[in-house]
Amino acid sequence: MATPSLPSDEILIPKLLARDELAYNQIVSAYHGLMVHLARAIVGSAIADEVAQESWVAVLRALPKFERRSSLKTWILRIVSNTAKSRLRHESRTVNLGDALEDSPIVDPSRFKANAHWATPPMNWHADTPDALLSRTELSECISSTLSLLPPVQRAAITLRDMQGLSMEDICKVLEVSESNGRVLLHRARSRIQQAIEEHLKR
Amino acid sequence: MPSCKDITNHTSEYLDRHMPWHKRIGYWLHLLMCVHCKRYVDQLKLTISTIGRTQDATPPDVSDEQIKDISKCLQEQMAKTDRE
Incomplete structure (x- = not known):
């Protein structure tokens, strides 16, 4: 999905680490919809928003350790997928x-x-x-x-x-x-x- | 040369171009000769395009207000984490 207004990962990551307000707005604007979309696919609509919010906190906490082995987008979606899967497990639903x-x-x-x-x-x-x-x-x-x-x-x-x-x-x-x-x-x-x-x- | 059953088992690999060339040639030759498999492959291709056009395919809209709220909430949480 095109994210035309989003700066490259190299520019964005240091700004996010510096708690730059504009960078926060840009990244939420670019990826929040995609995160909810993926969360819906795994856990369903009812708790997808909650999973996306939880994933954002995990993303920002883990960002200083991000090793850039993939794009920021892929890494964020991976965190959403893992958050959604553990949510399913927590509710005794399986992701087998x-x-x-x-x-x-x-x-x-x-x-x-x-x-x-x-x-x-x-x-x-x-x-x-x-x-x-x-x-x-x-x-x-x-x-x-x-x-x-x-x-x-x-x-x-x-x-x-x-x-x-x-x-x-x-x-x-x-x-x-x-x-x-x-x-x-x-x-x-x-x-x-x-x-x-x-x-x-x-x- | 693959059988019709083989064709149906590997259609996504063929359409997504993830098939090694030697296997791809056999697949392509089969499709030249078998109208049923040609139809099967065309229908999977159409299915894929159609999936992308359904309502489920559109990520939910996020309003400017929501973006600001989420962003503000995250900044507050991270500021709290920084203080701890």
């Missing part, structure tokens, strides 16, 4: 990476023949643009409800990649997963939504 990487098939195996080629191929959606697809009755709600059913870490991966446009490398740093696990999380999340769209269009 194993569940999110579950070994279930991407496409229902009964749709393939024994030789692994299609027996029941994908149907024609009769739409080739997002606008055409979203003009179908209640499709937007269908996508939204499918997103809400994804494991939190899959929802976070799709939010960071397909909504916020982060690179795979940054997503893996934010979510603290290996690159291969990051790709699996993202592909599983996207495939679940693709499948939900197909089922919705069949009705």
Whole structure:
């Protein structure tokens, strides 16, 4: 996401450490919305604002020790992700990476023949643009409800990649997963939504 | 040459260009010959673009007033931390 009014990390970090009021306003303006967006993906809307606030305090406290192995934005989002995950654990809800990487098939195996080629191929959606697809009755709600059913870490991966446009490398740093696990999380999340769209269009 | 099932398992890798070139060539050749997989890949691509256009894709708006409030609150907290 573009943050045109935000100075580079090299300029911003010393100002934040010096408690510069303008730098505080600039960084909150640039990243607070993204932080709430990611927190929502992991913990849900009800406590996302609280998680973002808690993350800000953690960010500013840890800033003197920031080693600049990633951009400030990636590092901040990583703190949000960790704060949100510990909040889930605190509420006895799990953020089980194993569940999110579950070994279930991407496409229902009964749709393939024994030789692994299609027996029941994908149907024609009769739409080739997002606008055409979203003009179908209640499709937007269908996508939204499918997103809400994804494991939190899959929802976070799709939010960071397909909504916020982060690179795979940054997503893996934010979510603290290996690159291969990051790709699996993202592909599983996207495939679940693709499948939900197909089922919705069949009705 | 990958099977149709292999194609569906690695579509994101192909679309995001994270696939090694030797695997990419086999994938691409399969798509040239299989209309069903071509449709599957096109539909995942459309799904990705559509996800980016839904209401869920927009980060929440933060008003100027909220920015000032959060920023002020953080400055106060950090000033308190500095004193301790």
